[in-house]
Amino acid sequence: MKTRSSNDLPNDITALKQLVLAQGSQLLEHQQGQAVYQKALSEKQARIQFLEEQIILFKHRQFGHSSEKNTQQVELFDEAEVEVSLSAPDVAQAVEPGQAPATKKAKSGRKPLPQNLPRVRVEHDVVDSDKVCACGCQKSCIGEETSEQLDIIPAVIQVLVHARLKYACKDCESGITIAALPPQPIPKSNASAGLLAHIATAKYQDGLPLYRMEAIFKRLNIHLPRNTQANWMIKGAQLLQPLYNLLNDHLLDSGYVHMDETRVQVLKEPDKLARSLSYMWVRRTGDPNLGDPRQTVVLFDYRASRSASVVDELLGDYQGYLQTDDYVGYHKTGLREGITHLGCMAHARRKFIEAQKVAPSAKGKVSKADMAVSLIKGLYQIESVIKDENPNQRMLVRQEKSVPQLAKLRKWLDKSLIHTPPKSKAGAAMAYLHKNWAKLAAYTKDGRLNIDNNPVENAIRPFAIGRKNWMFSNSQEGAKASAMLYSIIETAKANGLEPYAYLKLLFTKLPSCETVEDVEELLPWNALKLSTQ
Template identity: 50%
Template sequence: MKRPPNPLPSDPAHLQNLVLELQAQLLVQQRQLQQKDLRIQILEEYVRLEKLRRYGPKSEKVAGQGELFNEVETLAEVDLPEPTALERAEAPAHPSARRTSTPRPGRKPLPAELPRVRILHELSEGQQVCPCGCQLKVIGEEVSEQLDIVPAQVRVLQHVRQKYACRACEQGVLTAPLPPQPIPKSQASPGLLAHLMVAKYLDAQPLHRQEKALARSQVHLPRQTQATWMIRASQLFQPLLNLMRDTLLSGPYLHCDETRLQVLKEPDKPAESQSYMWVQVGGLPDRRVILYDYRDTRSGRVPVELLADYQGYLMVDGYEGYGAVGRQDGVQLLACWAHARRKFVEAGKAQPKASKTTRRADQVIQQIARLYKIEREAQEFSPEARYQFRQERSLPILADLRAWLDENRAQVLPSGKLGEAIAYLDKYWPRLVRYCEDGRLPIDNNPAENAIRPFVIGRKNWLFSASQQGAHASAAIYSLIETVRANGLEPYHYLRHVLKALPRVQSVEDYERLLPWSLTADTLIESRLADEGGVG
């Protein structure tokens, strides 16, 4: 028999309490549903981002980006020049004519500094006679060029030391001294060391691959021997690195970043634990410096140690480990607009297409793009002119962004991707706009990220450092190679020249003459040709 439902209480007060209780339960359930909906929304964002990371394009460009704040001002920013009367008169009327009038890009000529091998082609003796019976004469020549590569040549340098003696008194034998070598009593020449360094630290070829490559030339050179040579040769670079750090800290601003590194043999740490390679980029306009430093931690004490005597601006990402440096007297932190933009790109990608959140993210991305357009236009300006240009063009855009931020901050869920992007923009706003204070200051931390990229590519190949000595050696060699590249020199020619000269250095002035900005490409080429010409 079906039980009858519970009758409602007849007492009005009791009935009112029951209604209030049910309303409270309904409110709790509604809040739980809202929290679940929010949780589902956040998880959907992460799923979309993960799909894009795994299967989508890696570029941060966003298709179908939203409108800017003021469309009329946006169109005015393009600044398209009006065609002159002569250009209008000469403009072709038909699209096909326009295409034919545009010169097609030609093949780039081969570098003039490369050696040339002349291969002469002549007519046969029979073809050199004209049908009229006269002998043909050479009136000119037609030259075409092909690029040829000779595989690496492995050779042995024999240091022959003449012995001298007096036939009269026979009191002793004098032997010609051996010039100082980068690694005494080893088989490693400056050229070989330079080759191994460039192959590993620039071309990302691990030592075991180089061991196999040399074996094809019947040369047995174990990777353990190569690793020992890298450590010992890198120790020669320390005086140069000290002078480079002095130049680095003398600049008006620095870029800093860090990336992980696995070192197998570290005291009191398991082999699978993470250490870090710290990179600093700076110096002067004509003396660019890129330095790497290995540390077994990501603690904030590391940048304090590396930049203990620094005074100036410091460009970093959002890692709070740099906060202690920013609290030092004379140091002001800058924040990276590329990092801020990246968070809004992720927020847009995490949302369904044409959603309100996507449109909001695109609005910020477009405004940041306008800031970068101004930087491209002012790239060749003097620092004073760039400062004035930013005051006139960048500050109004930043004011619009600040107004947008204040308006939307309370309207967006803080736990979503767009909320995280807005919170990042708001938190680091003073650091983000500080670049407008000085025309020398950069807008982002891309130079540091670009400096880290060669290390990351190499790490994908050689995977780890076996010891702390090896990690320090890698930091030293990466520092020298990347600084050499930043100053427009060819790394192999520089390393070969420096490794030959360093064992003979006797003063600070000698070291200064070996710094990358103290040498020219022509000097290095002449040094290499002299070495090759002097070998019999």
């Protein structure tokens, strides 16, 4: 703005007024321009910070360790308020200041081999000359020393020859009678229940793709193409449908369901490109009684989309607790009357850990992300102490210890939220915590509830590992079969059953089932009871 000398100023009062107004207008325009410039600069700086954080986080995900543990994190909240007091009734263990919950240290060294394995005795004797003493007398055997080695025999493949005896009358040479063939899992197929169970366990439990199994069978001089195996898995999954229906009824009646979803690629889907994504939806019952058997159900369901309508379809008229992450597809169902929507504290913690990774604090300094992670750690310390207590005791301890700890976290959040850039990783983590606060704190109101959604995420992990190996499903039928078999295997594991043995039992018994009661006897907890009798 050009400065005028006193000689340049007009002597007329009206002209002076106009000059002052013009300069005021220029000053206002200049200030407005500066404000726009400062706003643009701030937005660019926030964008630069966001991109820098994304780059750091991408590098960490690509090259860093995957654990959420931060070795540089300052331990802030190991004080007595985070601990469970010894005076709390029925709590046998407490956390001392500055210490983690006491756990039994596992013994190091070689563990003994299982006693249920068959033993094959291999004797090693000395030569006859060594059985004669130097004095000339014959030595007597006074005992033995034994050691054990673990041995393995490759899979034994055999052919089951079903011989159906035939009877006829020799006098009239008519009236031929032949023994009936028991119902088979796949009629007119040469696949036994054991073979179907083996292929299903190898793929869906051990993550072995069908083309690798084809090569394994080929080494044994058996021609078993992958497309034949895939068709068997589809037909075997169809046989399991009645059992799945009962498991689904049990889950919807449980009153407490964890839910999550993960991507899956299906090559042949109507109106979709081969590279587009579909989803595997996973539901798991909570542990309302913390007893054995828990009658836990884990169900996988394939759907072509991630739409909120899928949640309504899978839950139907379900009433009770629903625990999920903050994906928007769950929001509408979570607001439905009769449903209490719970959040996942692990997701909230994970966002602050990401903030720690992109902006690590200097040595001796405490960042906002450090504060949040330490406060949340206090909540998990309480859970680690009471995890084996009954629901009533868990409820009492949470009210006494967890609620005050949550109040500390809330107070810190309210103070820090307004001073943190919203587009930074720390700001985004705080916004997530603030937005979901009611759902994240709701677990303290019932001792049956979990602090996070990890039970269902752990159930998804075998699927995610297998997906790295087989990568995609060829068809919708294959994806549905995968969902069915993952459901049965993960439910069996959750109830203490060995997957192969349980699948073989199902493929053997289900073809003969005629009533609902027959199928109910094959539910995992009923099969477990039968195996222990």
